[in-house]
Amino acid sequence: MDDEKKWSGDEPQKDTAPPEATKPSVRYEENDNWEFEAQAPTLDDNFLADDQFEIQMPAEKPRPAESVPAAPAANSGEKQVTVRTAPLKIALFCLLFAAVVAVLAVLGVRYYTVPNGKEGEMLNPGGTALTVGETKVSLGAYNYYYSRIVQNYLNYANYGYYDLDSTKDYSKQYVTNSDGEKITWLQMFKDKTVDQIQYVTSYYEAGQAAGITLTADQKKSIKEQMDSLKSSASEANQSLDDYIEKEFGDYCTAATLETVQEQAYIAENYYRHTLTRSNISDAEYNAFYKEHSKDYYNCAFAFIEMTYDTTSAETKAASVKKAKEYLTKIHSVKDMKKMIPTVCADLIKRYVAGGYFENEAKAVDGLSEYVENTMTAKDTSYGKETTQWLFNDSTKVGDTTYYCDEENGFIYLFIKTGTPKLDETAVYSVRHLLVTPGEDSKNSSSTSSTEKKYTKKEWAAAKEKAEKLLAQYNKTDKTEYDFAMLAEENSADTNSTSAGGQGVFGGMIEGTKKGAMVPEFEKWAMDDSRKYGDVAIVKSKYGYHIMYFIDKCPQYQYNCKKDILSDRETQMVDGCAVKEHKTVMKKATQAKPEESTTAGSSATAGTTGSSATSGTTGE
Structure with a gap:
């Protein structure tokens, strides 16, 4: 436990609201559905946001499919909770290599792997492409990152x-990056490659400094994956390094892959530690909130969307003219909903054609449920101009405007329906480990809406197992990290662990409002007497929940705390400076267009590596 002792498990100070904050006075909705039901993506969602293992994509909204748009989630009558996920890149390293063996058998090894060079051993023939912090990144490693990003x-x-x-x-070909700059896709590929290398390396170096090491299971996994590669190389009648270079990218070697796996695991281990030791003092919170208080005000609005014909200047002007005409008829939310059949006619037809709604009438009803929304002062989903308009003191309730999203081909019509205010709805954060009766709880589904019936014997066995797991936890240092690791290994609720691919870890359920969980779970979590580190077993109709309390606060405070943690991370990553070795980078892989027998065909996944070949970058 020597390494563990380097980490403080001290109880964090209770955060207090700024002087102007008041207790929430909200009438809460009762609901006994504790399970998380992720909402279907709408046309405005980032379709990648729920997959922690995908490479980091641009911050702008992805282009929706031309043929069939994604439909809004159907209203089931129950409160739906979208599982909150960490930023995509946060957990990039969580599964960099866990699925290598399976991928080898199905897709080819290039697709889901990320290598790096190894200082001390002979850096592969490509030389050092980047120096990130104190870590040398080989050209083979850069090419490996690059190929995966392009393929994704x-x-x-x-x-x-x-x-x-x-x-x-x-x-x-051009795209708008997260800074609003128009750049080529070739530049985007390179920028994202460097960003990912910097991100993972920053966590790796921080982990090294903290004394984080590989676990026995991780060492075993690395050996098994390398053994699998040796076997594949032998079957292909190739040397190991030749096989790796062919499958993983130019200049990659066995040493490259081994080192990257070690670095990725150390980065992952350190990241998991930071998730459970993110204490924020009252002083830090209040100072940050004072500086950024305007960012946490919400303003209510309503909107509908229409197609934007960007074919020519004339068609654009015609679309805008039509949008302005529609706005003259909108003076309330009721007016806006009445306009849906007309304004959203094209979308409605696509939804019905795609099978999302049985007919146009039901599509109209479905769209009506998603008209009313809120946004914060830092939300730029619909352009900075829209946010500035909404929060401007001169904009009154009932005022209207429009926003043209040329890249995605939509015009959004807005009406302001409220004044900016803080969201003081109480939210809580806990970790939990679920033990379900009956079958092996590790294999039980936590997403089914069907309530199962269990015998007294099954309930008794589940209780006994929960008590044994709690006793096991009590023999540790009883830190949040200890609890999180126990949940990772034993919880039946995979949506709250890394096994669920939701971007969460260790049984985390955070920023949750009343009405999202079963009453027993909620009663314990929202008890005003709770303090950080409290642990107990709670029974619900789904099984026994071993609970670990983290925090309860107003929604705006929760959002502020998340931003503080994000700023800490940004400072750490930015502090890991990147130096590009331009001479070596001239040999870096550069994406080339695929050959196609059909002129003008759309992008295809193709075979791995088909779109990224070595070439001169021209730097």
């Missing part, structure tokens, strides 16, 4: 999420 973009472009054609020169 092409896969999503194939489904219409990005306006990217794999048969055309990437240096002549």
Whole structure:
């Protein structure tokens, strides 16, 4: 436990609201559905946000498929909770290598892996492409990151999420990056590659400094994966390094892959530690909130969307003229909903054609449920101009405007329905470990809406198991990390662990409002007497929940705390400076258009590595 002792498990100070904050006075909705039901993505959602293992994509909204848009979630009558996920890149390293063996058998090894160079051993023949912090990144490692990122973009472009054609020169196709700059796709590929390398390396170096090491299971996993590669190379009648270079990218070697796996695991281990030791003092919170208080005000609005014909300047002008005409007829939310059949006619037809709604009338009803919304002052989903308009003191309730989203082909019509205010709805954060009766709880589904019936014997066995697990926890240092690891290994609720692919870890259920969980779970979590580190067993109709309390606070405070943690991470990552070795980088892989027998065909996933070949970057 020597390494563990380097980490403080001290109880964090209770955060207090700024002087102007008041206790929430909200009438809460009762609901006994504790399970998380992720909402279907709408046309405005980032379709990648719920998959922690995908490569980090641009912050802008992806281009929706031309043929069939994604439908809004159906209203089931029960309160739906979208599982909150960490930023995509946070957990990039969580599954960098866990699925290598399976991928080898199905897709080819290039697709889900990320290598790096190894200082001390002979850095592969490509030399050092980047120096990130104190870590040298080989050209083979860079190429490996790059190939995976390109392949991921092409896969999503194939489904219409990005306006990217794999048969055309990437240096002549453009995209808007997260800073609002128009750049070529070729530059985007490179920028994202460097960003990912910097991100993972920053966690790796921080982990090294903290004394984080590999677990026995991780060492075993690395050995098994390398043994699998040796076997594959032998079957292909190739040397190991030749096979790896062919499958993983130019200049990759066995040493490259081994080192990257070690670095990725250390980065993952350190990241998990930071998730459970994120204490924020009152002083830090209050100072941050004072500086950024305006960011946490919400303003209510309503909106509907219409198609935007961007074919020519004339068609654009015609679309805008039509939008302005529609706005003259909208003076309330009721008016806006009445306009849905007319304004959203094209979308309605696509929804029905796609099978999301039985008929146009039901599509109209479905869209009506998603008209009313709120946004914060830092939300730029509909452009900075829209946010500034909504929060401007001169904009009154009932005022209207529109926003043209040229990249995605929509015009959004807005009406302001409220004044900016803090969201003081109480939210809580806990970790839990679920033990279900009956079958092996590790294999039980936590997403089924069907309530199962269990015998007294099964309930007794589940209780006994929960008590044994709690006793096991009590023999540890009883830190949040200890509890999280126990949940990772034993919880039946995989949606709250890394096994569920939701971007969460260790039984985490955070920022949750009343009405989202079963009453027994909720009663314990929202008890005003709770303090950080409290642990107990709670029974519900789904089984026994071993609970670990973290925090309860107003929604705006929760959002503020998340931003503080995000700022900490940004400072750590930015502090890991990147130096590019331009001479070596001239040999770096550069994406080339695929050959196609059909002119103008859309991007296709193709075979791995087909779209990224070595070439001169021209730097």
